[in-house]
Amino acid sequence: MQVPLLDLKAQYRTIKHEIDPVVQEVIESQYFILGPKVAEFEEAVANYCQANYALGVSSGTDALLIALMAIDIQPGDEVITTTYSFFATAGSIARLHAKPVFVDIDPQTFNIDPAKIEDKITEKTRAIIPVHLYGQMADMDPIMEIARKHNLYVIEDAAQAIGSEYVDGRRAGSIGHIGCFSFFPSKNLGGFGDGGLVTTNDEKLYEKLKYLRNHGAHPKYYHKMIGGNFRLDALQAAVLNVKLKHLDEWTAGRQKNADFYDQGIEQRALQKYVTPPVRKEGYRHIFNQYILRAQKRDELVQYLKEHQIGCEIYYPVTFNNQECFKYLGYGKGDFPLAEKAADETLAIPIYPELTDDQKNYVLDTILNFYK
Ligand SMILES: *Cc1c(COP(=O)(O)O)cnc(C)c1O
Numbered sequence: 001m002q003v004p005l006l007d008l009k010a011q012y013r014t015i016k017h018e019i020d021p022v023v024q025e026v027i028e029s030q031y032f033i034l035g036p037k038v039a040e041f042e043e044a045v046a047n048y049c050q051a052n053y054a055l056g057v058s059s060g061t062d063a064l065l066i067a068l069m070a071i072d073i074q075p076g077d078e079v080i081t082t083t084y085s086f087f088a089t090a091g092s093i094a095r096l097h098a099k100p101v102f103v104d105i106d107p108q109t110f111n112i113d114p115a116k117i118e119d120k121i122t123e124k125t126r127a128i129i130p131v132h133l134y135g136q137m138a139d140m141d142p143i144m145e146i147a148r149k150h151n152l153y154v155i156e157d158a159a160q161a162i163g164s165e166y167v168d169g170r171r172a173g174s175i176g177h178i179g180c181f182s183f184f185p186s187k188n189l190g191g192f193g194d195g196g197l198v199t200t201n202d203e204k205l206y207e208k209l210k211y212l213r214n215h216g217a218h219p220k221y222y223h224k225m226i227g228g229n230f231r232l233d234a235l236q237a238a239v240l241n242v243k244l245k246h247l248d249e250w251t252a253g254r255q256k257n258a259d260f261y262d263q264g265i266e267q268r269a270l271q272k273y274v275t276p277p278v279r280k281e282g283y284r285h286i287f288n289q290y291i292l293r294a295q296k297r298d299e300l301v302q303y304l305k306e307h308q309i310g311c312e313i314y315y316p317v318t319f320n321n322q323e324c325f326k327y328l329g330y331g332k333g334d335f336p337l338a339e340k341a342a343d344e345t346l347a348i349p350i351y352p353e354l355t356d357d358q359k360n361y362v363l364d365t366i367l368n369f370y371k
Contacts, residue, residue, distance in 0.1 A: 005310030056232030060182020132161035165284035253352025
């Protein structure tokens with residue numbers, strides 16, 4: 001048996017009959033950049049994310065970059081974020097010559113610990129970027145409270161969290177000033193290439209984001225600000241429009257698989273060796289990843305790979321230990337909880353098309369490793 005970490009061909013087979021005609025339609029139209037397909041998609045996603053506005057952009061990374069540009073982040077400004085995320089979260093801050101300021105995580109959820117944010121605020125702090133890691137939202141109420149108190153912007157990195165909900169059914173990208181999404185093919189809503197999106201409830205920010213997306217031009221050829229080419233392709237929007245209609249059924253499939261693993265771990269008495277992901281009460285976890293904390297993690301990863309099971313370490317190195325951030329002056333051990341997570345966790349396959357046989361094979365292989 002083989003179990004890949006993700007099987008996008010399995011997903012494509014189920015929707016090929018819907019996707020191929022819309023792709024052909026874009027080709028026939030020869031309208032490739034922005035346009036009606038993108039506008040249609042933006043309206044649908046804004047609605048899905050409970051945000052007033054949504055704007056398609058070129059990637060999740062560019063969503064973060066354009067969001068920071070829209071709030072006018074300047075060289076030397078400080079932006080607080082978690083030390084444990086995909087590189088783009090911190091990279092976007094540094095690319096604007098602002099200073100990323102890191103915070104340790106809540107060891108249960110792997111998300112930024114709001115109780116540790118206020119200590120990091122200085123007169124240079126301009127914004128906070130919480131990340132909704134693996135598909136479960138960060139604890140947003142205390143973060144928004146701190147932001148209000150200190151007059152800071154909050155940019156949600158929701159790249160792994162489309163449709164994820166905080167308490168009271170509030171969705172990712174609807175709480176902070178700007179929400180940033182990615183349609184990288186392996187995200188829960190993945191395109192046929194790079195793509196991203198920003199959401200906001202603020203009309204002024206929306207207007208600014210819209211100009212920045214196209215070199216800051218308004219009207220065409222007149223530039224009051226400097227933007228870039230952050231546009232989304234019509235082809236991606238057409239594909240994503242079709243896929244968005246399936247997202248809730250795919251999310252349900254991921255959640256069902258997570259339940260299956262949780263129960264399978266209990267039935268096999270595996271909790272001695274591995275800890276399943278913690279789901280916060282009242283949240284909607286969309287399981288972009290199913291993350292285990294495991295004893296002898298590196299050996300387990302090796303063993304699973306030898307047995308044809310895809311798995312991955314997200315992420316082996318926290319930001320404070322990245323070579324490129326040495327200049328920030330952090331050291332090893334500065335963020336013990338995140339660093340422990342980086343040493344102990346692995347992702348196992350969770351994609352919706354997994355069969356029960358495949359999931360049982362994953363669980364039995366883990367059991368065999370520890371036996
Ligand atoms: C994927 C991801 C990004 C970047 O998205 P791209 O579309 O790959 O540029 C940013 N932040 C997080 C947390 C991500 O998982």
